[in-house]
Each structure stands twice: as structure tokens, then as C-alpha cells.
Amino acid sequence: MCFRIFTVLFFVVGLNTLEAQEIKAPSFGKGILNIVGQDSTWTMKASARLQFLGIGQWGENEDGNLASVGSNFLVRRARLKFSGFAYSPKFKYKVELGLSNRDLSGGSEFTHDAPRYILDAYVMWNFYENFELWIGQTKLPGNIERIVSSANMQMVDRSLLNSRFTIDRDMGMQLRHKFNVSENFIVKEALAISQGEGRNVSKGNLGGYQYTARIDFLPFGNFTGNTEFVGADLKREKKPKLMIGAAYDFNNNAVKTRSNQGDYMYTDTGFYETDIKTLFVNAMFKYNGFSFMGEYAGRNAGDAIAKNNDGTVTGDIVQVGNGLNLMSGYVFKNNWELSGRYTFVDLDKDITGRNKELQYTLGVSKYIVGHKLKVQTDATYLSEVDGPEGLICRLQLEVHF
Secondary structure, eight states: HHHHHHHHHHHHHHHHHHHHHHOOOOOTTSSEEEEEOOOBBBBEEEEEEEEEEEEEEEETTEEEEEEEEEEEEEEEEEEEEEEEEEEEEEEEEEEEEEEEHHHOOOGGGGGGTTOOOEEEEEEEEETTTTTEEEEEEESSSHHHHHHHHHHOOOSSSSOEEEEHHHOEEEEEEEEEEEESSSSEEEEEEEEEEEEESSOOOSSOOOOOEEEEEEEETTOOOTTTOOOSSSSSSTOOOOOEEEEEEEEEEEEEEEEEEBEEEEEOOOOOTTEEOEEEEEEEEEEEEEETEEEEEEEEEEEEEEEOOOTTTTTOOOEOOHHHHHEEEEEEEEOTTTTTEEEEEEEEEEHHHHOOOOEEEEEEEEEEEEEEBTTTTEEEEEEEEEEEEOOOOEEEEEEEEEEOO
């Protein structure tokens, strides 16, 4: 009893002491805490972000009419981020941890069947001029829609193309470089070698390795604040800015249905392995509040249908096919934005059994403090060729300290 009273008194005294002090913190959106080593040989910026999401969905019933199929309210993302440099500004690091259920999902025997807290954990070493070596787990240099952070998106969520074709995060090494063709024309390249099975795989490496290459051309120079991978033109570019890029991914002896994503493919003798190749071609354009982002994705496999040793099919298939995503928006001077998106996904029906999918989305966003504090809503109409229709409405609040 005495111990409990002492504990309560300790916290009360501590809180009163904190109230009597003025704690200097960065301005909103600049991080919770910025630490600099006493001898300036290291720094750390700590920040946090939250996304609160509400969803309503309607699907086609037996009569051919849209009927409610449910609603959901959830903490879509809850994350902690740490970044800075160690020993030298040329040696940077980043750690991002996901704490929401959606962030932690996907545990398996290959992640020791545990929650997958780590999203990013890598170091970046600028070892020579414009060359930078990345080591650790982070996003691969793949499709632009995935490279755009979920904190910086123009709409509530990414498109159907991303969910079908993205290669997301993996563990490995990346070499990045950039150079000037002329005073304004910039070229940026990235090469990656990774495990090939997605993030947080900690038990073995099945199949072969994954090889990814990306190149981006910026003929009119860098976007203001290097925002070529940020949704919406919040900087209101005074001159047109354009990025045209392409990425190619080769996953040798892949064992998952979507390269390093999706489900594992099993046979009666172990895992089914096949080479999976994915191509992305994309563009980003911004000028005076107007933005446009377009992307094509295509995937094929050596043999997309998993088979047992005797030649019978297992039911597992590689999601092969192609897709197109086009998105545009305009930010008004009061920081309201109206945006629209068209997505077309055509998976090989003979292999996947899926019809062609269409997605039309209309979005409205209010940027209160840029992407750090914003409210977004969108409505998406989905349809399959010769298949069912559906409607999704979403409302989301983003708070990023």
C-alpha cells in the first residue's frame, strides 16, 4: 500500500515539475524531437503519424442493384519514424515502425509467425560523389504509386494497379546515382538486389534473388523540394516539372503469386518456383497547382500455373497481366484539391480466371498543413467486364507530427 502511494506521489511531483518547464519542440510537422549529439557526430529526428479511416461499401446483389455490404472504422496506420546521420552526414539511416493491425498483418512461419513491426530499417552511405549505397529493408525502386509514401498520397488510398502489381519492400542492397545531362536535365538511376520474398522474412531465403532497376528522367530539373514522389502540387510549381521513368524487376525462382508479394505457392514436394518479370513505366507532371501521374504495369512468368511433381495443378497461380493507372488533380489557392483517377487492370483470364477490372475514383482533399495535417475523402466505382459492380466511399484524417 505504501509503495502504491509513493508511486502516485512520484508521478504527481514529476508532472508538476514538467508543467513548470517549457519544453522546446519542433514546429508541427517537423518531428516530435530533433536531437544533435554534443560533438555533432550524430543526429536523430523522431516523428509519429496517424491515419483514421472510415469506409462504406456497396456491392451488387442478386437483383443487380447495389446494396450495402458493410462499413468499417479503423486506425489505418499508426507509425513511429526515426532518421538522421551517424558519425558523418554522408552516413544516414532511417527506421519506420508500424503499430496498427494493418501494418502488422502478414506474419507467417518465415517471419517466425510474429507481428511485422519493421517497415523500414536501412542505412544510406554517400560513399563517392553522387553514388549512394543503401543496405537494409525498404521499398524497392519499383512502381511510382508505391514509392509515393502513404503519408503523401493525393487520395485516401492507392489504386487497384498497385494492389495487383506492386513489389513493395524487401531486404537487400540498393545502389543509387544521379547525374546532369545539361544544366537542367537530370537522370537518376537505382539498382537493387534483394531476397525476393517481401519484408521481415527472417527464416531462410526460398527460391532465388530479386533484381530491380529503375531510371528516371527529369528534363526540366528537380521538382521544388524534390517532390516528384509526392502527390498533388502543393508547391505550386512556377515552371512545368516532368519526370518520366521506368522500372524492371526480375525475381528468380519466385515462390509467391505476386513476385515478392501475395501467397506462397506450394506443391506436393515443396515450393513451386518460377521466374517472374514485372515492368513499370510512369510519369509525373506538376505545374501551378495541377498534377498528373500515369503508370503502366505488366507482369509475366516462366510458367504461371503451379504444378505438382506429377503435372497436376495445385490451384496456385502467378497474377500475370497488365494494368494502367491515370490520376490528375488541381490544388486551389485555399488548399482544397479536386482529383480524379482511372484504373484498368487486365489479368490473364485464361490463367487467373479474373475478368478485366475498371476503377473510377473522385477525390476531395483539404490540406490544412500540407500532407502533415489533411482530411481526404473519395468515392470509387468498381466494375468487372461481364461481372459485378461495387461502390466504396472513404473518409480519412492524417496527422503527422
